[in-house]
Amino acid sequence: MTAISDIRSAQTDGGPAIFPAFSSLSELHWQVDEYTYWEKKQEFLLDTDTYPGWCLFAVENGSFSYEIGETTGVASSGDLVLCPPNVPFHRTMTAPGLSFHYLRLDLSMRCPASGTAETERPDGSLSLPVSITPGDRRRLFDSFAKWKTIGPLPVPERKKLLSHYWNDIWTSWCLELLSAPGPRSSQPPQDELMNRAAKLLEQHCSQPYGVKELAHELGLSSVQLIRRFRSAYRLTPGDYLTSLRMERACRMLRETRMTVDQIASVCGYATGHYLSRLFAARIGVVPSEYRKRHRV
Template structure:
């Protein structure tokens, strides 16, 4: 009984594949989790952002804003809950994928009690797989978040500032964030570009200058490769 008492479920949804979320972002009074069963989606929770695929769980704390956008047709599980536990916010990679698959199967014809059990188990898995703390990685994140607008930012420069080799920095960064500094910087710049495309009428050249790209052409090429849409297509669909 104590296992179930750790968490009170407010609502949940196991959604079949669909082309896009109903809302690009939402704010919740409770904790919430969002994870893809198939497909993938872009997400942002506070300063944490990136791509979630099967095995990744995105957690948004009470009062936080969860931004999300599908990269392809995606089925997903979403739940809102209150808990005395402290799940890690942002994206966490689940180690036991078979256990995750089993939990998703249980949800297909679940009662509220079973769904509560599944979400509690999921939160416990996240708490046990929380990334290690590394002050050097925290310093790297601060630098990237502050300097991403400069096109001159590089892995070599950042490693030199922190006093370690580029390979050591990449290894330690991946251990904590699940991605490399280069990929983190790219995703950060693209997230900022998406925001400017959706919320302003700035030209692509101006957006490139504000997001660390030397030209509109280069931004367009990276954007299309990573999102599957051109910047103009993204701007048009994000305003529908």
């Protein structure tokens, strides 16, 4: 199986990669529609919320745990959590005093020839990680400081400048991916335990299996596993597992006549309804539309 965390790979098994190639990632263009800075927030007003567009929680200080679809994790200082539209965002503050930047975002594709943003949205071959951690912390926190300065400006100017600095963060992270190893890379991570973790996720991607089971098998706590895996692969184990399952689901939709319920059962999901919801959130279209577009 082609490793889904090798984000630089443009295609797998003749079909589109679930994580796009670097060029596709860097061509994404974000528009900030709303911005709020929360300083030393004591608790979330809602434990679960659903947003009509993309939303970003960029942590400056403190930490919180989250669950978005099949992905769970803990976000701390310097982590960015990206929630797709209309997907429940479960979050719990691990300790009071969380400072973070909230951005509501719109997403389009940048036209490579002109550098302008196209009106159409990315197609069904696109899926993005839930959590990213830029390696250049100095640049990231410099952007955080600029966001707070920009916040009080009039709306048109504020949106333009906020969008500029968020796209700068995003593009810088895309560049970091060029040197990020994948589990099938010729230069795998030095953390052998996390290499084993990646292999276990690949072996169990067709079964009900998650972070808790993996952490127990490796003799780690869930928090330890998430931090080490993300350090090694630039993805949380939950994101990695979901991407493996989405890759398998896409391949089956393209190459077989299996129903969505049947595909769900061999991708580790209890029902076809749940797979359809997650598939639409991660891939951008429902399974039937994906099959219609990509079936040979």
